[in-house]
Amino acid sequence: MIITKTLEEIELMRESALVVSKTLGMLAKEVKPGVTTNYLDKIAEAYIRDEHQAIPGFKGLYDCPSTLLCSVNEAVVHGLPTDRPLEEGDIVAIDCGAIKNEFYGDHAYTFEVGEVAAEVKKLLKVTKESLYVGIREFKHGNRVGDIGYAIQNYCESFSYGVVRELVGHGLGKKLHEDPEVPNYGRRGRGKKL
Numbered sequence: 001m002i003i004t005k006t007l008e009e010i011e012l013m014r015e016s017a018l019v020v021s022k023t024l025g026m027l028a029k030e031v032k033p034g035v036t037t038n039y040l041d042k043i044a045e046a047y048i049r050d051e052h053q054a055i056p057g058f059k060g061l062y063d064c065p066s067t068l069l070c071s072v073n074e075a076v077v078h079g080l081p082t083d084r085p086l087e088e089g090d091i092v093a094i095d096c097g098a099i100k101n102e103f104y105g106d107h108a109y110t111f112e113v114g115e116v117a118a119e120v121k122k123l124l125k126v127t128k129e130s131l132y133v134g135i136r137e138f139k140h141g142n143r144v145g146d147i148g149y150a151i152q153n154y155c156e157s158f159s160y161g162v163v164r165e166l167v168g169h170g171l172g173k174k175l176h177e178d179p180e181v182p183n184y185g186r187r188g189r190g191k192k193l
Contacts, residue, residue, distance in 0.1 A: 001178055002170065002177075002178045002179055002191065002193075003170070003172055003177055003178070005172065009103070009172075012100075012101040012102070012103050013103045013104075013105070013171065013172070015100050015101055015103075015105075016054070016098055016099065016100040016101065016103045016104055016105030017105040017107065018105070019048060019052045019054045019098040019100050019105055020057075020096050020097065020098050020105035020106065020107045021105075021107065022047075022051075022052070023044050023047055023048055023052075023096050023098065024094065024096055024107060024109050026043075026044075026047055027040055027043075027044060027094060027096075027111075028109075028111060030043065031086065031092060031094075031111040031112075031113060032086070032113065032114065033085070033086055033087055033088045033090075033113055033114050034085050034086065035085065035086050036081070036082065036083050036084060036085055036086070037068070037070035037072070037079075037081035037082055037084070037086070037092065037094075038081045038082060038083050040068060040070065040081065040094065041066050041067050041068045041070070041081040044056075044067045044068050044096060045059070045067040048067065048098050052098070052100065053100075054098045054099060054100040055098065055099040055100075056097065056098060056099075057096075057097025057098045057099050057104050057105065057106060057175060058095075058096075058097045058175075061175060064080075065080065066080055066081050067096070068081055068094055068095065068096055069094070069095035069096075069108075070082075070092055070093070070094055070095075071092065071093040071095075072084070072086070072090055072091070072092050072093075073090055073091060075093075076093075076163055076166065077093060077095060077108065077166060078095065079093075086113045087113065088113060088114035088115065089113065089114060089115065089116050089117065089120075090113040090114075090116075091110050091111065091112055091113065091116060091120060091124070092110070092111050092113060093108055093109070093110040093111075094108065094109055094110075094111065095107075095108035096108070097175060102173055103171070103172060103173060104171045104172065104173070104174070104175045105171070106171055106175060110124055110127070112124070122158075123160065126154070126155060126158045126160060127155075127160075129154065130151045130154045130155050130183075131151075133150045133151060133154045134147045134148075134150055134151040134181075134183075136150070137149075137150045138193065139193065140193060141192070141193065142192075142193050143187075143188055143189055143190045143191060143192050143193065144179050144180070144181055144182075144185065144189075144190030144191045144193070145185035145186045145187060145188060145189030145190035146185070146187050146188070146190075147181055147185065148181065148182045148183055148184045148185025148186075148190070149184070149185045149186055149187045151183045151184070152183060152184040152185065155183070162183040162184050163183060164182065164183070164184055167180040167181055167182045167183070168180070168181035168182075168183075169181065178191065179191045179193070
């Protein structure tokens with residue numbers, strides 16, 4: 001069931017999302033060859049707690065031991081931080097969550113480590129563009145399938161596939177709320193928005 005939020009709750013959620021956005025912005029300056037994802041995790045936790053008086057959203061949830069989830073290169077998402085130094089040409093997907101005012105913020109971003117190959121740049125560009133294609137379909141009266149269809153169709157137009165095992169999701173006082181939003185779908189199908 002999709003939990004409708006009041007305007008006041010949406011504003012509180014915006015504050016949580018801003019904590020996550022600012023944390024990822026701070027991390028963008030730190031992602032470089034030689035840095036470990038464990039280091040990024042430590043500075044992210046301090047930043048969330050000290051700069052924003054917020055709580056890391058993942059740490060302790062589902063037995064997660066870290067503030068960030070960090071996935072390097074072929075790993076899709078939800079990897080744990082390690083002491084392996086990032087290398088020139090790597091990409092690292094960083095998933096960050098925070099709780100402020102009892103509401104979750106949650107966002108992931110894939111960073112380039114130094115200079116990456118042209119085909120990797122293209123993949124990242126298409127992936128980011130597909131996010132905005134999906135967001136344009138997220139409007140009153142549409143269905144979840146409309147969003148997934150738009151994302152899938154866009155990615156496949158560049159000969160890329162989509163990950164079917166993982167989904168986007170709603171947020172609120174819980175990290176995972178309805179609706180689940182897959183990166184694939186059929187127009188007119190799924191929960192109505």
